[in-house]
Amino acid sequence: MLRRLGRWLGAFSAVAAVAGGVARVEVDTSLDSFVPAEAPDLRGWERTGEAFGSDPLVVLIETDEPGALLDQDLVATINLEGRLAGLEAVRTVYGPATTVNQGAQRAQELLAEISGRRDGLREMARQEVLESGGNEAAAERAAEASVVAFDQRYLRLLAGGLDAGLPTLRNPAFVRAVVFGDTGQVRPDFRWLLPSPHHASILVRPAPGLDQAEVAELVEQVTAMVDETVRNVDGWSGRVTGAPVVTAALAEQVRRELPRAVGLGLLAMAGGLAVGYRVPWRRRFVPLGVAVVATAVTAAAIGWAGVPLSIGALAFLPIMFGVAPDLAIYAARRGSPRVLITAAGASAAAFATLAFSPVPFVRSLGLTLSVGVLVAAAIGLYAARSGDPGQVVSSGAVTDLGDRGLSAGAQVRLRPRSTLSALVLGAVLAVGALGWALLPSAPMEGRPQALAAGLPATEILSEAERILGASGEVSVRIDAEDLRTPEIYAWFRQVDAVVAAEFGDRLRPIVTPGRVLRFLGQDPTPEQVVAGIDVLPNYLVHAVISADGRSAVAQFGLRLGDLTEQQQLFSDLRARLPRPPDNAEVEVTGLPVVAARSAEVIGDRRILANLAGILAAVSVFAVALRHRRRTILAGLVCLVAFGWLLVALRAVGIPLSPITVVLGGLVAAVGGEYAVVGTRVRSSRGRRFGSVEAAAITSISVFLTLLASQLTVLRQLGMVLAAAVSLAYASARVLEWGILPEEPASEAESRASADRPFEGVPS
DSSP states (O other): OHHHHHHHHHHHHHHHHHHHHHHTOOBOOOGGGGSOTTOTTHHHHHHHHHHHOSSOEEEEEEESSTTGGGTTTHHHHHHHHHHHHTSTTEEEEEOHHHHHHHHHHHHHHHHHHHHHHHHHHHHHHHHHHHHTTOOHHHHHHHHHHHTHHHHHHHHHHHHHHHHTOSOSTTOHHHHHHHHHTTTTSOOHHHHTTOSBTTEEEEEEEEOTTOOHHHHHHHHHHHHHHHHHHHHHSTTEEEEEESHHHHHHHHHHHHHHHHHHHHHHHHHHHHHHHHHHOOSOHHHHTHHHHHHHHHHHHHHHHHHHHTOOBOTHHHHHHHHHHHHHHHHHHHHSSSSOTHHHHHHHHHHHHHHHGGGGSSSHHHHHHHHHHHHHHHHHHHHHHHHHHHHOSSOOOOOSOOOOTTTSSOOTTOOOOOOOSSHHHHHHHHHHHHHHHHHHHHGGGOOBOOOGGGGGTTSHHHHHHHHHHHHHSOSEEEEEEEEOSOOOSHHHHHHHHHHHHHHHHHSTTTOEEEEOHHHHTGGGOSSOOHHHHHHHHHHSOHHHHHHHBOTTSSEEEEEEEEOOOOHHHHHHHHHHHHHHSOOOOTTOEEEEESHHHHHHHHHHHHHHTHHHHHHHHHHHHHHHHHHHOSOHHHHHHHHHHHHHHHHHHHHHHHHHTOOBOTTGGGHHHHHHHHHTTHHHHOOOOOOTTOOOOHHHHHHHHHHHHHHGGGGGOSOHHHHHHHHHHHHHHHHHHHHHHHHHHHHSOOOOHHHHHHHHHTTSOOTTOOO
């Protein structure tokens, strides 16, 4: 009784521990999880975010009436911008109404200061003449002469302010003078904020260091404020977009799809086992239970370890559901567990090579799958042994290759069995070689935002790009001990000129020190630069000069496109930038810069990464088995299947992603064992590869459930994984047929009989 109670308590504790760990699993889709940690530009991007705020949320306001945002609706705009600026998680807000209003306030102060200083200069000169004994006429002449230089510098500004009328937000003449100037066209400084007569944009830059939950909360707060504002203003509509919005939407989509992925995976496993697993019904769905328990235990371990899952969480489930039943099927065999241990070890080793990926979420996925495979193998073996104390049932004719095969010193000969097989093998190997030749030039989609393709948030981002002419942000940052100097100001003016002349078709200015301080003229003195910065509103100063005064930044918008082309753009920009002043350091940063360099880093490793996955699996086969021909065949299967897969992807136009760019390890993990677990047995009954076929059918069924995802990257992953299993199975059969000698029917029958299901044995 006490023993039974102890078992129940132990089982309850185990279930509670697993449930508690699963409940602790966190989903992290922050941009950091998609960016290689060793990307050369990553730290520069982070430093820029620390000094000036993170990548902005973009509020896009649209009005029915053209120009309304500069007339009666400007007060509503400034109220919205003020509320956004008051949010705790916001570093700065940069919008048209705030810019005009702050400019009006400073203009009033500046005009008053100019008038007061002019009057002071006049009075001082006048008093000096009178005190020295001069008359009133001489004193007046001295007063006029004292302000000649002052008027030359400030009279135009004073006259401009007076011509536009009172500098206030409610004065349309002043507002239009600030926004349009003398040309009637929107000033360059305002084109990002007022891209068309019907649109205005507000940049909300979050404070640095926010975690994903805080970013998601900020997105909700900004969206709620925008929705409330547009409801209260006739003819308004508003949308919120930007990189933080896309990542928040991606995280929410992952959470929403996880339960559906579990349900579809279970249905797919059940269907695949019902069709392909030829054992008594009472044991047919044991692999399903093994997969569920192994996945839950692995997820619990992740939760208790505090390791967050990203979009890889959705990939983890179907891959585990696709691989774990295979191992349970292999476990349900009579005889030595060597084949199961070999298959599990090879898959775990292949998945573990994903840890060498520079992308954090791919590394996490690989290590998680590696652990999960070993857990599934252990649970599968336990389930098989405990379910049938006498013998373990099997499906199909499978030979224990660990105990039968070539001796260590035997000569290995792999050659075609006939002319026909030689021709077929030649064609198969040629297509595989073609795929490997295509690998270095295979297109790859590495933009973090592309991982959320298929969501409404990405569609809004594309619409904003069409209106604003840009959806990404590139920064030219300079670091120096003192940035309030004429040399730094002149350097930024040169940067503006270079970008406009050579990159104006691809880079659009957002805010730059050269444009913000343009009123200083061509050659201001050090005192004038300091004074000019002091009269600007703080929010505008801190948009281009950090609070500690040691970093300044010019921000430009660009359309997100081909990463290879953009990498070349950034390289050209670095080369064309003017030489900075002495003791100053310059860096081109931004999420598009990091993404482009990340794609380059990943692309440079694609061949080595894929070979590593295949080599890891084949090494396990070589160590665990005493059958050299099978080991060599397994290596050929992985190489050929991967080559076929690359040819297929190029033919249908599917680019590689950060996950599928390491397809070699995936192919080796999910399909390499097909060349080892089954041996080519042709009996008089025609039974062939029952266990392997059941495993392949189940895996393909599960992987195809990813087609139900709303995320394009996961739908493509599902197709790629299903194709990988199919091609691995097909290549194993073709290569085996063409290379290995066929056994006599009598010997095949003898071997097969040892592994057929035992009729009447209780299970």
